[in-house]
Amino acid sequence: MEGDICRVCRCEAQSDRPLFHPCICTGSIKWIHQDCLMQWMRYSRKEYCELCGHRFSFTPIYAPDMPRVLPLRYVAGGLLSSVGTAVKYWIHYSMVAVAWLGVVPLTAYRTYRFLFSGSIDMLLTLPIDIFSTENIAIDVFRGCFVAMCTLFTFVGLVWLREQIIHGGGPDWLERDDPPVAVPVVAVAAPVAAQVDPNGNGGDNGQIAALAGGAQDDDNNNNNNNNNDEEHNNNNNNNFVDNNLVQNREAAPAAAAPEPVPEPAEPEQPPLIFPRRGPQEEAARMDAYLRDARIDPERPPPPPQDADDAGDAPEPEAVNEPAEAAAADEANWNPMEWERAAEELTWERLLGLDGSMVFLEHVFWVVSLNTLFIFIFAFCPYSIGNWLVQLLGIISPGKPLLHFHGLLTTLLGYCVIGITLIKLHAIARFLRWRRQRRILGLCYIVVKVSLLSVVEIGVLPLVCGWWLDICSLPMFDASLKDRKASFKAAPGTSLFIHWMFGMVYVYYFASFIVLLREVLRPGVLWFLRNLNDPDFSPIQEMIHLSILRHARRLVASAIIFGSAVLLMLWAPIQILKSGWPTFLPYTLSGDSEVNELSLQLLLLQIILPGFFEQSHTRIWLKGLVRIWCNVVAKVLGIKSYLLGTEPRPNEDEVPPRAQPDLGAGLAAAHQAIMQRDVPVGFQPYDRPPLFAVRLAGLLLLMCVSLVIGSLITLTVPVWIGRYGMALWSMGQHITPPPNAVATGTETPPRPHELYTAAMGTYLCWIISRGIALAVNLFPQGRAVVMERVRHWISVGASYAMAVIMFVLMLGVIPLMFGLLLELVVVVPLRVPLEQTPVLFLWQDWALGVLYTKIATALTLMGPDWTLRRAIEQAYRDGLRDMNLKFIIRELGAPVITCFGLALAIPYALAHSILPIFFTNQVTRILIARQIYPFFLLIAFIIAIIVLQIRQFRKLYVAIKNDKYLVGQRLVNYDHQRKKRTEAAAAAAAAAAAAAAAAAQ
Structure with a gap:
């Protein structure tokens, strides 16, 4: 029988290295040397066994001359040393807190206040006013908000830079000036001879187009593949000519800053670019072919609209200089950046590591706050305010609206964006490459900022106000009431309406995602798929034009507004005319105390329990599927609405349908419809009178939305009111039928939020019971009884x-x-x-x-x-x-x-x-x-x-x-658990015997 060995070094015990069993593990991994365990703990940074989870324990070994009680001088010295260390850390952390929570926000707000005061006196007293103790608490609080805004601005700029680096900038920004063309007829002939004689240029045709200096805008990568899946031979000549014709026709409508360049005259000799080195040219061609290659499994991208040219200055020929890229690559040292990232941590940045380096960081943060406030707040505000005064919109000293500063700043950003476009055009004309790129990047920053404000702030705010306006009769309110509340608290009013608008937009988008799972891919091609992994709103803001974004925003506002009219305003009008005693909803209870408690109960228990039910989405999806099947059968558009079902005996996979030239936009949208599995273009059968059937589909959809909303607004509240009446021991909570006609006083009602919640729960229970009955009764009596027994056991x-x-x-x-x-x-x-x-x-x-x-x-x-x-x-x-x-x-x-x-x-x-x-x-x-x-x-x-x-x-x-001279590993007592269990069993037996003897 072999002796015990260490689980780490596989050596036996020695006189100076005994073996220990410090954990519950048994067998060959039971024993270990103490030094082996210490080394393992030092490298793994774990104080417990990875197999059994038992924590290792050590007993200290002290010197033989250690007294039983430590001398007082040792204790006092250690206590004073500990107190001194604590005081030092307390002073340091106090300095850190004062710097980051006091100096930074205080200087940020008072600099902001100084810039927007416009007073020369404050300039002279600025160093004194920054550190004044007057209103210091409220200034620090406001300064935290200003500092957060500057921080978000800095993070947004860095993130936008990363988006441009990884996703690429717009085509007009990446392209460079065309070099001076040299007419070389003898060299151009061999290049042109590489084109396929059949007319399908393929990759060679694209090389010829590049070498021939053909100019095109950012639509030149939207070519359609009209061949088999294994080939990508496009007719490049037609492709270039068609795009040039489309661009010439679309340029006036797009309101571009500058006209699209005219194509070269046919009588001019062919032009080529000056020759480059063979390695450089080969790498350039490989990159171009890699970018131009089309995936045969994906549908062709949509052709870009003509208004895309209105976003930026005129595109130019592709000519990225390799010398600048090589110089940048030579100057970049990744090791230095990695070392800097390792050295700079959050503790070192904030000063929590005990060093005073954070003072330098505080200085830089204060400087950046001042710079950002001046550039991104004061300059746009000054430009906008100057323009407003120049146009005579307001009189001096009289603000335009409640949010005069915000609106003036947004106007200033618009002016800056237009100015940057003009300056970019001038720089392009003067061939200032670096200045043109800087102006283009500044324009992208302004453009993305304005679009973000519009899409995240303005659109939800408009939706919230529209929801409020359409629901005024439901709460017996008027526009005067809303106007009075807005004048009393404009900021709170805007925030509440924005919040309701955001909730409405979110649930609308969730319902669209549910529709995509039911409908045929391609029906909702005009709506963006937010769950698509390739969808990036920032990339769209960077690449698409202002006109296209404006068109999308108008279309989104029309869709959201129409949905509100159908789901809120129309049912309310029907209720007012058909059931006048049902409205208005009561938004205040008869008891303030009960109202507060019921609100907390509703928010903490009822609503979370309801929204966490997974059956709600399944039922809604099934209801939508049933509606689509019924409507598709009535109108005869099942192939269009739900798609064609595959035949059960169909073995061969049909060839992929070739979309026509006008189907590029629909095919591109249809490729991203499903959120789980991407599905390509699916053809459908086009029945006769297709336009009339689509009009009928829209009409039925509108009628269904009105009826569904009417049921949702009435049934849960009506059931909840009578449920609350039963709960309140028969109290009358609904007005009598002649209350409106006779003018009698209406009895007090509970808050409609509670009646709606109770009615929704009751409707859920009833519908759940009906669904179970429909599923169980056709299966027979035995299955029903088995299910009942299962429910009883549960x-x-x-x-x-x-x-x-x-x-x-x-x-x-x-x-x-x-x-x-x-x-x-x-x-x-x-x-x-x-x-x-x-x-x-x-x-x-x-x-x-x-x-x-x-x-x-x-x-x-x-x-x-x-x-x-x-x-x-x-x-x-x-x-x-x-x-x-x-x-x-x-x-x-x-x-x-x-x-x-x-x-x-x-x-x-x-x-x-x-x-x-x-x-x-x-x-x-x-x-x-x-x-x-x-x-x-x-x-x-x-x-x-x-x-x-x-x-x-x-x-x-x-x-x-x-x-302390050392530590000794403590062995695990494997018999301790058995002894504990035996003692517990003996105590239980003794207690049972005593109870039996007492009886």
């Missing part, structure tokens, strides 16, 4: 969840909310001459919110008993719930702590302390302040306990520093 397994529900969502939130009410709200808000009234319903609703916050903080905090119990309860779930574990480890400790925190102060204030205090005012004051006093005492005790633990750690550290 309900029995969930019976324990009721107890957990009462504890976790009943007792604990109630005690938590009541405790915070007594500790914070009552001492601060209730005067001594008034009696506090506790609303348990409101305290419970607030306690639910507090419990969720406390649970989240516990899960993010350190590892301790309560966190492990919560994580274990989450892992077990409802079906595998261990009720004993939850009550013992989670419910009992929390309820005990809250119960003692509620009971002990109350007992002292109302039973013991009144013996010593007879004054009634003093008793009331004690009863009010005893809960905050106990909280303060608990906080002080916690600090004292923490300091005692820290002192013990300091004592051990001093002892280890003075007398």
